[in-house]
Structure formats: C-alpha cells, structure tokens
Amino acid sequence: MRCEVVAVGTELLLGQVVDTNSADIGERLALAGIDSYFQTRVGDNEERIATVIGEALRRSDAVIVCGGLGPTQDDITREAIARALGVPLVRDAAMVASIRGLFEARGRAMASNNERQADRPQGASFIPQVRGTAPGLVCPAPGGGVVYAVPGVPHEMQEMLERAVIPDLQRRSGSQQVIVSRTLRTWGVAESALAEMVAHRVDNQTNPTIAFLASGIEGLKLRLTAKAADFDEAARLLDAEEAELRAILGDLVFGVDGQSMERAVAELLTARNLSLGVAESLTGGLVGARLAETEGASAWFKGSIVAYDSGVKFDLLGVPEGPVVSAAAAAAMAEGACRALKSTVGLGITGVAGPTTQDGQPVGTVFMAVAYGGATEVAEVHLPGSRPLVRQLATISLLDQLRKRLLKG
C-alpha cells in the first residue's frame, strides 16, 4: 500500500506558511506501516492541483489532499479532485443543511459561500466534520485507487486523519502486521549523554527499534517501534524494552506518549491529595497555563500570581525589598504563593528572559523554588536561547523540579 500527500495552498509555495501537515501525515502513515514515497505542494490553481493528483494516482494507491476545503473562491480542492477523476461535482442537500445547523448552533447565519463546502465529486462520500465547517472527502478513483481530502487547519486535519483516513487506509491495505510505537519522554539530560546511556540497547535492538527525537522545549524522546502480528504481541515487546530503558534512565523519564510534564505533575499531586499555588515572573503565566491545561486541574490547582511588576512581588507575595532576580526572591515567591492562594505546595520562579540583563544577572538566569512540607528548595539554572525559548524552558524546568521533589515523598 502506497499513499502520497498533496498539500494545497499558494501560501505554502510562497513560504508564508511552513507545511507541517505533510510531515505530520507522513509520520502517521509510517506508524501505520503505509509506504509514502512522494509529497507534493501545489498552489491554488485548479488545473495544476488536478495534474498533481493525477500523477500521484499513477504512482500510488492512495492520495491525501490537504487544504483548499474552505468556503472562499480560492478553495478549489473539491473542483480539482472532480477534474482529476473526470466526474462532475454535485451539491449535497443534506450536507448543506448540516453546515447550516453548525452555524445556527453558534447563533450565526451561514453565508451562501459555505454551501460550496457541501459539494462532492460524484461517487465520493463525506467524512463528517467534527471541528470547523469543512467535511472531508473519500473519493474512489478508477482502478481501485482512492483520493482523500482533509482540511488544511492542522487540528482539523489531525482529527480527521486519525478518525477516518488512517482506519480506511488500513482496511484497504488488508495488512495484518501491526506497527506500534511508544515514546518515552525525558527531561534534564543532553542528547549525546542520553545516547551514551542507552547505546548498548540501541545497538542491539531490532524489534522494537529505538530512535531519538529531539522535541525542543518538551525534552528528548526515545521512540520504540515494534512490528508484530497483533497489538497484544506488540505491547509485550514494547513493555519489555520500556522496562530495560527505565532501569537505565530512572526518573529522567517523566512520561509516556502524550503524557506531558504537567500531566505527570498532576498525577503526583492528586495521588498525594495536595493543592498547588504558583508565583511567577518571567514566565508571565505560562506555568499556570500549562497546569490548567490538564483536565481536572480544578481539583488541585488553586491559581497563579503573575507578579511581573516588582511592586506586585512585594505587595501580594511578601518578597523582601531588594533584587528580584535572586534565590531569596524565588523562595519568598513560593512561600507567598502558598499563603496568598491557600495551597499546600507553592512554586516560585523569577529570572531574566532578555533581551537585556536584570539585577546584574545575565539573560537566561532563572531561580526556581518549591515550598512544601515546611521546607523550600531553590534551584538556579542557566537557559539558552531567545526570549520565548528561555520562558518555555524555565516553565518546564520548574515543573520538573516539582516532579522530582514530589517523587522524593
């Protein structure tokens, strides 16, 4: 089974938008064991889109066309697929009603343009939309091929890919072999050091294979990929290798697959029946925002005092007058957060995101504190990169400090 990706949009050719959709689809196809040898990007031109779809169908069994399903005049993927397949475009009355209903549910009137989103090439079926107003398409092609159309908005594309396209491709491929991946997520070690720690596992493993993925602000990932006759066997292979790697890596591993650092922290707090309050400065609210992202956060997350201005640190958090980029200020912030937010655990973070130095401290200097059980632990880190990167790295560093503190009991 071979599947190609065609990304549609003049903005992609002009470099105004980087095409991350093709990379995401490519990764997902690889995990599903579907070969993908070509990806094409083409502008908003019906003839050229139709041409590349035709070329892709000659080389491959399936084509995923991404983008150009919106309601405006330059959204012409529907027309181009019909042209490539040599069939007329038909307007689907039931889908028109469905889209109108989506607008009415939001208290808005549907523009007449949106009716175009109910067009489909004759013989094609819709993939119902869950997010957005654009349905996807499954279009049978002569000779047993298939063309899928999915929206270009990344979260709409991903949802539709996972729910409809990948399962349909797997059904068509009839393959019995499953390929399953599992990702161990680590924080606090450089890639070269991580590679040395696990070198003997990587060198000697063929199933699962082990690959390193650098994920920037989310740390380093080890991806295990197992091939097996069924999901149970794949899970057994992955369980065994995960146990070997965890024995080497210990608490450097903070999560598996989609388990984020904040999720790991949330589970530890919940298990210990603790509540958390935060006082943050350079991160501006990022720490609170990440914590609040976890479902069920209201059970343990009290809130965060973003004391960007020094006066707020003194008034609301009881930070002593003096330099606010200091270990003493971070400790006072963590303790002040406990008091002001009435939490059993407090976090404090202050530092220099840049572009200029502050309190004589260079850009990237960050002091972080955890107040818990009558003691306050402070750590100092020096983070690289631009202003946004320093803020993101500071946020996950603080959450990791809390995670390791809670693991100590």
Place this chain on the structure above:
Amino acid sequence: MRCEVVAVGTELLLGQVVDTNSADIGERLALAGIDSYFQTRVGDNEERIATVIGEALRRSDAVIVCGGLGPTQDDITREAIARALGVPLVRDAAMVASIRGLFEARGRAMASNNERQADRPQGASFIPQVRGTAPGLVCPAPGGGVVYAVPGVPHEMQEMLERAVIPDLQRRSGSQQVIVSRTLRTWGVAESALAEMVAHRVDNQTNPTIAFLASGIEGLKLRLTAKAADFDEAARLLDAEEAELRAILGDLVFGVDGQSMERAVAELLTARNLSLGVAESLTGGLVGARLAETEGASAWFKGSIVAYDSGVKFDLLGVPEGPVVSAAAAAAMAEGACRALKSTVGLGITGVAGPTTQDGQPVGTVFMAVAYGGATEVAEVHLPGSRPLVRQLATISLLDQLRKRLLKG
C-alpha cells in the same frame, strides 16, 4: 521563468524533520519575481529522485534540488541528477583537493567517503562551498533548462541560494520584476463573511492579488501580493490596496504582517501611558503569558492573578459569592485586578473550557470584561472547539475586546 523545488530526504517523508527549506526557497523565489508552482519531497532513492527531477524539468525551466549532497551512502542527489539528465558522473580532481584542504585546515583527515562530494554530472559546474564541505551544482539540462543542487543544512542552503542560485536564475530570466506581499490580520469575523465583505475587491484585483489565509487561533489573514518593476512601485500598489481594504474592514484589522494581537494592544497601552492588570480563570495564565511575550512589557504590564479556584476569586479579587461563570464575576475580576495590581486598566475573564458544564453554562461560554476610566464593559462569547482551543480563542478574544475599547478613546 518557472522554477520548482525538490527536497530530498527520507526523514522529510517520515515527518522526523519538517521541511522548512522549501518554504524558505519559495519565499526567496517569489521575492525575485520567479514563478514557482510545484514543490516535491522525495526519499533517498536514486530512481525516484531522478523521476521527480525529470517531471519538474518538463513543467518548469529550472529545478532546485535541496539535500542529499553529504558524504554518506544515502546521499545520492548527484547520482540522481546525472541519471535524470542522462549523463555520466565524473570525479573532479581539483574539487577532491579542495575538500581535502578544508579538512586539513580544521586539523582533521578527510574520510575517503568525502571524495564523493567532488563528483559532478558531466557538463555541470560547481558552486564553491563556503560553509560545510559540500559544493553545490549548476547542471545544464537539454532544451535550455537547468538543475541546481544545494545542501540540505539550512544555513548552508541559504548562503548558497543567495550567493549563487538566485543571481544565476535572474540572469537566465532576464527579468527585473519583483514580487512583494503584505498581510492584513483580522479578528472577529468568519472567513465566509470576510470574503463577502471584500468580494468586489478580490474579484476585480489582478495586481495586487488578494488571498485569504485562515490562521486558526490567530484569526484570518488577507494577503496582498504585488508584482512591480521595483520595490518602491510594489509598495505604492500595496499601500493603495491596503487603504481600500481598511476602509471596508475598519477595526477588524488588528495588525500587519508579523504584528500580533498582543503587540497591537501593547502599542495602544504605551501610546496612552496606561498600565494593565489581568484577572483570569479558564485561561489559566495564557492572557498574561501572551502579554509578557511582547518586548518592553515591563513598562506597562503589572501582572495577572490566575484565580483558578473560586476561593481565590473571592479572597484576592473581591468577586461576590455566587456563580463564578457570569457577567458579574467577570466585571468584578476586572475591577479587582485594577485594585490588587494597581493598574489603570483591568481585564477579567471567566468561562467554561470544558469538558463539562459549570454553573449551568455550556462548554465554550466565556464572559470577558474591561475596566477602564471608571466604567466596566462586559461581553459574552460562545467559542467552539476542544478545551485547549476554547482557552486560546478566549485569550485572543479578550485582547481584541481591550484593543477595541482603547481605540474608542
């Protein structure tokens, strides 16, 4: 003059690396006034690379092949170009000596593999390497076409593109035309409604052309693209069309090009010498984090009280006991933020991010308030999507409410 981009690398197809090179090359070609209608990605397979180069040469006058010039066995772009052009590969003794010199200058011995980097298709000339060890290639094709090869390492690619490829393309095209884009960023209107508002401009414009770009949580963009003899003339064309569109869209336009919503807000606050304090609930700190992202925020951003827990709303912000997802709570939060953070402007936001209802309000219900000049304005919005999306949309909606309030004076 038409030029295509072919990016080589199995890692691109597998989604392990996002192909930013093609976007960068596409942007540079557009600025040079060279049309680019297709981009292709292909894995490290000689036959398939040769095939896509051949197809590209049939459709276009020039092809830039990016990647696969390294010294290892899977770097086969040189072989593939020779195959596509039907000429043998020859090893260039002078280039072998040059590469050996690069290694010796760094005090290292050249591996024999690196000799492969001195291979060129017969009839081709080298683009000397300035960074890295891989020279580029300029390969004449039958019928007057040309194939360029540049490295896949982004900074090596960019240097070679700028120094050698773009000037060579412009010489061949004999054209002096420039293409310049400008993007107007809007918030608060659906794509279909925006399209209807500006339909008569879109339908009647050929230079600049006007295109719609949906940017999800960052709103909708209108991209104007002008072709002209020089940059001054392009700027005049863009200025004139921007004025027409602004007359139609009014304050729906919040920024131009890279100007974010928080940047727009920062400029208004700074111009009016105001300071800002925030009280946020469902957004968890996202409002503060976006505001703090703007350079110079410390001049006007006091901070944010993330009152996730209801008790914090009552204690720190003076929200009256009762339902906390309400217009009254949002107003009290905005006013409480002014008091607690000693700011001249206050924002309050409370709502239901999901997954379950709260205070009898459905998921997506958000109340937002701006306290300024002795009055507090409250707005209620109903936002679609998942929990993270609701939180992001709520954040930018609140900032837009503040922007419009400040514009009123």
